[in-house]
Amino acid sequence: MAWKKHEYDDIPGTYVFDGRRSHQGYALNKMAFSFNNEENREEFGRDKAAYCSKYGLTDAQTAAVLAADFLSLLRQGGNIYYLAKMTTYYGLSIQDAGASFQGISTNEFKTKLVEAGEGFEEKLQKLGGYWGG
Amino acid sequence: MARIIGGVTSSHIPAIANAMTQGLEQEPYWKRFFDGYEPVKQWLAEVEPDVAIVVYNDHGLNFFLNQIPTFAIGCADRYENADEGWGLKTLASFDGDAEFSWHIAESLVNHNFDMTMCQEVLVDHGFITPMALMWRHLPKWPVKAIPLVVNTVQHPLPTAKRCYQLGQALGKAIESYPEDLKVVIFGTGGMSHQLQGERAGIINVDFDLQCIEKFIDDPEWLTHLSNDEIMQQAGTEGIETIMWLVMRGALPAKAKLIHKHYHVPISNTGAGVVVLENTQEQ
Numbered sequence: 001m002a003w004k005k006h007e008y009d010d011i012p013g014t015y016v017f018d019g020r021r022s023h024q025g026y027a028l029n030k031m032a033f034s035f036n037n038e039e040n041r042e043e044f045g046r047d048k049a050a051y052c053s054k055y056g057l058t059d060a061q062t063a064a065v066l067a068a069d070f071l072s073l074l075r076q077g078g079n080i081y082y083l084a085k086m087t088t089y090y091g092l093s094i095q096d097a098g099a100s101f102q103g104i105s106t107n108e109f110k111t112k113l114v115e116a117g118e119g120f121e122e123k124l125q126k127l128g129g130y131w132g133g
Numbered sequence: 134m135a136r137i138i139g140g141v142t143s144s145h146i147p148a149i150a151n152a153m154t155q156g157l158e159q160e161p162y163w164k165r166f167f168d169g170y171e172p173v174k175q176w177l178a179e180v181e182p183d184v185a186i187v188v189y190n191d192h193g194l195n196f197f198l199n200q201i202p203t204f205a206i207g208c209a210d211r212y213e214n215a216d217e218g219w220g221l222k223t224l225a226s227f228d229g230d231a232e233f234s235w236h237i238a239e240s241l242v243n244h245n246f247d248m249t250m251c252q253e254v255l256v257d258h259g260f261i262t263p264m265a266l267m268w269r270h271l272p273k274w275p276v277k278a279i280p281l282v283v284n285t286v287q288h289p290l291p292t293a294k295r296c297y298q299l300g301q302a303l304g305k306a307i308e309s310y311p312e313d314l315k316v317v318i319f320g321t322g323g324m325s326h327q328l329q330g331e332r333a334g335i336i337n338v339d340f341d342l343q344c345i346e347k348f349i350d351d352p353e354w355l356t357h358l359s360n361d362e363i364m365q366q367a368g369t370e371g372i373e374t375i376m377w378l379v380m381r382g383a384l385p386a387k388a389k390l391i392h393k394h395y396h397v398p399i400s401n402t403g404a405g406v407v408v409l410e411n412t413q414e415q
Contacts, residue, residue, distance in 0.1 A: 013331030018288035085218030117397030
């Protein structure tokens with residue numbers, strides 16, 4: 001038996017959350033899902049390793065949780081929306097996480113976003129009919 | 134008879150919810166984005182909908198990965214918001230319309246859309262952000278709301294074409310309901326963004342604008358895009374834009390453009406707003 005290959009597997013720097021990853025990351029994501037509850041976040045805070053063990057994370061997943069290494073967690077089946085519950089716990093925004101995936105600072109990450117959108121107002125004017133265009 | 138008066142597309146990202154909570158609307162970063170919603174609010178005030186059907190994806194509040202329906206509909210008289218671990222303020226609950234929901238669910242199933250029917254739904258930022266964008270200036274929500282949840286989290290996801298066809302069936306379902314209700318549909322999410330991986334932070338203005346233009350005048354064009362292609366162009370989370378097609382499918386092919394607005398970046402995303410009015414006689 002083997003996991004089916006997909007066209008999207010070839011998109012660089014991308015971990016499309018499909019059956020294979022959801023299967024691999026089930027315990028990890030289940031733990032992150034528990035962070036919807038404040039008491040669970042507090043329990044995690046008191047002994048993170050014990051909390052990971054309670055949810056049956058692998059040693060490698062546990063190490064990545066303890067190191068707040070979100071790229072590693074993505075590679076081990078973490079879903080970005082579930083990981084966001086964990087980044088919030090660590091006081092990090094989704095943009096902090098995005099920056100960490102690329103090894104740059106959050107300010108550099110934000111600058112890249114602004115640059116990616118540069119010139120959009122001229123494009124709106126050219127198309128016509130946009131609010132504020 | 135119930136009538137679809139129109140549809141609105143909107144981003145639903147949590148950064149917007151936080152900005153509203155913190156009253157940042159007139160800050161330079163946010164001003165142009167929020168000002169572009171004023172005509173939407175004005176249109177809603179003029180057309181006075183009774184019901185809003187909010188098409189969105191759950192991000193791990195109501196549904197966990199143990200059970201992910203492809204398409205689900207709330208069939209309750211009340212929906213609560215709750216802590217989703219993202220640090221967002223919990224908003225007041227929303228009145229639903231169970232009888233209307235069950236009518237829609239039955240009609241959709243009879244038209245071969247096998248919905249998951251939910252008598253309890255915790256609505257997350259995907260639902261509350263657009264509701265707050267439209268109506269936070271009012272003392273209470275002026276409409277009954279119905280959540281329609283699409284799986285855009287765990288692949289395989291429904292195709293753009295399937296979302297459009299669901300919208301077509303939704304249109305029939307709404308307009309076969311005997312009560313005189315004015316219904317607006319919110320298609321939420323998108324546009325281009327990728328939150329995950331080394332490719333995080335991509336924004337594709339040209340693709341976003343092409344999607345907006347086609348969405349208005351030639352929505353069939355969008356139904357030919359594969360999910361692979363959309364993720365290539367718009368990022369893994371940009372795939373959310375397929376939910377706009379549920380709204381678009383429910384409206385006639387020719388609908389009156391009331392407003393279009395685009396701003397970038399809003400947090401990690403390109404943010405698109407389109408208001409279409411249904412001018413067809415029933």
